[in-house]
Amino acid sequence: MTKQNVMMPEEMAITAATAAGKVANSSTHLLFPPPRGNSGNVNYASYKRLLSQLELNGGSGRLNAWVDSMRASSPTHIKSDSPLASPVVASDDEEYENWKKQHPSALDMFDEITAASKGKQIVMFLDYDGTLSPIVDDPDRAFMSDNMRSAVREVARSFPTAIVSGRCRDKVYSFVQLRELYYAGSHGMDIKGPAKQPKHTKAKANALLFQPASEFLPMIDAVYEALVEKTESTPGAKVENNKFCVSVHFRCVDEKKWSALAEQVRLVLKDYPRLRLTQGRKVLEIRPTIKWDKGKALEFLLESLGFADCNDVFPIYIGDDRTDEDAFKVLRDRGQGIGILVSKFPKETSASYSLREPAEVMDFLHRLVNWKRLSLKEREKVL
């Protein structure tokens, strides 16, 4: 079967969603993780068309779309039996290698990356789940290894370093346990600086705390309670209060129940037009409609560190999720620093480089610290 004579699965999904034609008029938005496809850009482009079609329809067929999107949030799922899977056969390795031509490994390109940072201050931004810790079924047990903690500690001694996470800031701090870092929790809506300002910043020492969505706290608590109550009949569903946002996990929910779970979430959200829905890895994320995201948090932190409008800064952002794309895009638009996507599968991304998994992130961090030590020694020799 050739590609020309089959309807792309995404086009079928568009047709299905359009045909569903049920009216929906809430301002809730859904960001789709594009599915992994076997035919490179074609799949991504078609998937974007699905997204715009749904938005044009004002969310028509939205529930179907939610469930399709929930399916699409697992690349391995798409690989097997999803209607979103591409009928064009190509080996996984081949597809990944092709994708890597556009997003080469940050380990393979290490020398080029450090050369580009020459004469500039590196600032590190690290996502948590899926970047510093492996993805696990129970979000409360997403521990980071001691080795990873040491690597992050060393990085923070060499460069200003921030953790940028969808999690509640206290929770991510309880996993990372390093006082010397900046933490941006709740997708950047809760930013706190270290008690002691690191020496390599231009910022004045003062305690930094920034919470642009604080007026939403009572609303988030209320929606959290409502979601817990509404979803308790769905085995495996877990609602997590991330302070300025809420996560509804479906990693442990039987796929046959995804549709029912999406409906439960939709029923709760229809009463909250000031909240929007985005999607991460097997998780629905509910957050305020304010224009604030991980990209804005990155810009805010650079400014707080004294690097606003500076050409001599080189931010490196490492993340694995759709929400990290906002930060990758900021770096791309500024033409500054680099974004590194952690993924074992090809994904549409604004990141320039890739790493496969947290173990490779740790290697990259070690290499960066060693490179910094060597370059300091070299400089001492010259002096």
Ligand SMILES: O=P(O)(O)OC[C@H]1O[C@H](O[C@H]2O[C@H](CO)[C@@H](O)[C@H](O)[C@H]2O)[C@H](O)[C@@H](O)[C@@H]1O
């Ligand atoms: O921005 P992040 O730090 O990547 O946070 C995004 C979400 O991460 C967590 O969920 C993800 O990791 C869990 C543990 O491995 C996994 O069970 C879940 O399926 C993943 O989506 C966190 O629990 C969420 O609240 C964050 O929104």
